[in-house]
């Protein structure tokens with residue numbers, strides 16, 4: 001602990017800052033100077049009364065405590081332990097949320113007068129904007145450990161305190177709160193900050209373990225004996241090996257920053273294969289193994305996996321190990337667990353290296369083009385072009401030229417240098433014909449000829465050019481029925497129909513939860529976002545006529561509504577039209593789609609529609625801070641209906 005400057009020197013430096021906008025160089029450290037400047041910018045005066053907004057109302061405090069329920073429950077035992085260490089030292093142990101509102105205070109407040117006791121009670125705000133420089137507010141503003149002694153406090157009436165505080169970070173790198181020890185200025189101890197910082201590590205480690213349900217968790221240390229201690233490194237992985245959470249020790253050991261979470265695969269920092277890891281784990285639970293990081297550091301490691309909540313990994317891990325190629329390709333990256341989808345992918349894999357054309361059927365927006373591109377990327381032509389043509393989107397009079405190309409001057413408006421056509425562009429790769437059922441009959445005959453002769457003759461004559469491509473077609477209608485109605489040529493149908501796979505509509509899928517995680521991760525790779533359980537169940541029950549296209553768009557909009565520190569998407573973040581649909585569905589009592597996978601449905605087993613509706617109302621009221629009109633608007637119902645629902 002650096003020796004604090006004398007109070008008089010600090011007071012003079014502060015006056016200088018107030019008067020001239022800067023401090024004489026070298027008088028105080030940079031961090032303190034920044035904090036004083038922020039305090040001044042917030043309009044605070046070192047001498048004088050406090051603002052009125054410094055204490056949360058009972059209702060606001062209740063919300064804060066609810067929101068931070070998990071942080072509180074893991075912090076309380078550690079705070080008690082910490083308090084034992086500072087007992088009789090005229091100190092209190094304080095936990096604040098990530099806005100500086102005090103949530104829990106433990107300790108001997110006898111050294112404080114009445115006003116000071118109120119200032120350290122739950123609900124008081126120690127944000128710098130309200131209290132100027134202080135360990136809690138400054139640790140928040142700087143996201144780092146801070147000690148503030150006596151006259152370093154910006155407000156003179158806090159000068160009797162000495163405080164040490166450290167930020168508590170979540171597994172995904174966001175700031176959850178601040179742990180602090182504050183005491184009488186004369187009772188400060190050089191080890192207090194170390195104590196706080198160790199206590200914070202204990203809390204963070206408990207939190208990362210608690211938040212790793214449905215995750216693979218790795219505990220490691222340079223020495224086997226270090227595992228299980230406060231110094232151990234912990235990372236959590238998604239089922240496909242992305243590092244999605246880490247404690248400080250892990251970030252330091254793997255040379256990663258919080259921004260790498262969700263963006264780095266474990267295999268890019270450690271020399272290991274995920275399948276081997278899981279295999280070893282299923283053979284010998286919690287056995288310590290040795291791994292090496294890419295810089296050669298030897299590490300002792302234990303794998304933890306919650307079998308009851310991670311069926312996709314734990315119960316099938318032996319299968320995953322026995323079929324590693326399937327787990328590596330582009331199709332497997334889209335696989336979020338639905339069995340019909342997976343079966344379509346497995347069948348497709350078997351024809352990728354054979355001259356068998358593929359038809360993908362499915363409603364609009366189910367991801368047919370995504371699937372086709374992943375099939376291309378999973379096959380031997382992956383380094384060739386993937387040429388996608390939407391037959392429904394090209395005007396009938398242009399489709400021929402677009403597909404087959406044309407000679408220079410073949411028709412009025414043609415490009416002077418001619419055009420090779422999309423079929424020739426696909427040479428060596430894959431041609432994807434979307435909405436093939438909408439191709440005009442005349443064009444169908446020409447396409448048939450190309451497929452039979454494996455060559456293209458451009459419009460207006462010219463040399464016939466050989467083409468070699470894999471063919472994938474997609475359609476939302478049943479081509480055989482089209483053929484029976486004379487709208488599609490039977491001979492073309494037989495030619496393009498090597499294998500037909502049907503992709504399920506979103507409402508039919510059994511992997512809604514995992515799919516949601518996958519989409520959120522692709523839309524926001526830097527932050528690990530989630531839907532609140534009630535909302536997830538509501539969305540899983542929605543019919544989604546626009547399928548994945550519509551659902552991704554709803555999630556994209558919801559993400560845009562989040563504040564930077566928020567990671568949980570609630571009803572209030574959705575666009576009003578979808579909220580209205582959800583509320584109408586809840587009110588009409590339509591049955592819930594059981595697409596939410598087992599872990600959630602077990603938790604939510606007893607949750608009927610009334611409960612879902614109540615949850616939605618509660619969320620809207622919370623988001624609107626109890627404002628009934630605003631909550632009703634968010635829910636898309638009238639104020640009277642909302643009152644009636646609340647009173648029921």
Ligand SMILES: Nc1ncnc2c1ncn2[C@@H]1O[C@H](COP(=O)(O)OP(=O)(O)OP(=O)(O)O)[C@@H](O)[C@H]1O
Nearest residue numbers: 334363364365366367368369370371519548549552
């Ligand atoms: N696996 C996925 N993960 C994330 N988003 C997806 C996924 N699959 C599809 N989408 C979203 O859905 C949109 C539509 O996908 P795609 O174009 O593949 O569907 P489609 O079935 O070919 O649609 P259409 O029949 O209208 O041509 C994509 O642009 C993307 O936003």
